[in-house]
Structures are given as C-alpha cells and as structure tokens.
Amino acid sequence: MMLIDAVYDFLCPWCLVGKRHLDLAVQQERPAALAIRWHQFMLYPHFDRGGHDFLAFFRERYGDELRVPMWDNIRAVARPVGIEFAFEEMTRGPASIDGHRLVRWAEQQRPGSASALIEDISTSFFERAQIIDIDFLVDTARRHGFNAVAARQHLEGPDDLQEPFAETEAWRHKGVTSMPHYILTFQDGHSEVVKQTSVEIFSDALRRDGATDRRAVR
Secondary structure: EEEEEEEEEEOOOOHHEEEEHHHHHHHHHOOOOEEEEEEEEEOOOOOOOOEEEEHHHHHHHHHHHHHHHHHHHHHHHHHOOOOOOHHHHHEOOOOHHHHHHHHHHHHHHOOHHHHHHHHHHHHHHHHHOOOOOOHHHHHHHHHOOHHHHHHHHHEEEOOOOOOOHHHHHHHOOOOOOOOOEEEOOOOOEEEEEOOOOOOOHHHHHHHHHHHHHHHHOO
C-alpha cells in the first residue's frame, strides 16, 4: 500500500491544483490500497483571523507586473483539470487557521472526512470567491453532515488555536517552506517528494507501487 502525506494550506492555489492532480490520478489508476494523510501548514501564519484585503495583499507582495502573469500561469495549469480561478472577484482573504481547525476537529469526529472538506473550502474560496469566515465554515460542516452547533462552539472556542502553528513549525523544521508538498512512501519502504505536481506524475507513482505489489504476490 502506498502512503501519501500531503502538506497543504487553503491559501495556496497550487495546493488545490495538486489535490486535483492527485484525485484524477487515483480515479484513473484505481489503486487497490492507498492511504492519504492531510497535514496542515500555514503559509501566512501572521494573517489576522478577521481576514485581509486580498487584492491589496497581492499588489503589495508581487506588484501588478508579477501578480497578473502569475495568475495567468496558474490558470494555464488549472483549466485542463477543471479548475477556474476567480482571482479578480476575491475581496476578503482569510487566515487559514480556522479552516485548519475545522478540518482537524472534523477528522477527529469522523476519520477520513478531511479530503472532502479541504476540497469544499478551497474551491469555494478560489473558484467562487466565497468569504471564508466562521459562518461559512459552520455551514460547510453542516453540509458535510456535522453538527453545526458543535462546529460553531469549537471554532469560536479556545481549543486547537495553537496546533496549526505548531504543525506549521514542525514542517518548517523538516525543510518544508512552499506548497504543495507530497511525500510518497512506496510499499518497498522508499520515499519520494513531489513538489511540482501533475496527473502523470501521480499516476506513474501509483503504477510503480502497483507493480511492486504484483511482484510481491508472485
């Protein structure tokens, strides 16, 4: 069985692209056994939980001479896998801490729920320019079958406020500074790191792991 450790952040558009690449590769290859673990990482841990002006942040960080070509580059890779980024429509950018807290809480309630929640939150932000605040996160939890009152109590309470920072620092100490970051551990025990993703890269890895499994059966 292959194990994939996926390090992600909701504020990283390349993380959404990488997740789509992985999902499509899994649909294509249909591995007999695969485990995916999602690990939290905050690219911008200093962001205020109340959010920030999204376009002002990008203008300040990159300037228009870099910002627009960068968005065009991301779109050129994203459109073939069905992602249409709505960068120009985004008004309020979130801090990612509460999204991470919701996923952590949900995974404790129902193991295996992380992937669908990550997909929902990320596509809502990047494709529909949804404002990702606590009201949105509570409604997202409800739509995924969780108790909305319990989700709100958790997000508005003090629990889990330090864990996303601690996990981010732990990954930084391991050398992770950019997203996406996938660690693929094959059945024979060796590992590979994938930073620039594609459907082909993930499909090839799954096929190679499957070949290892077939050799073991013989």
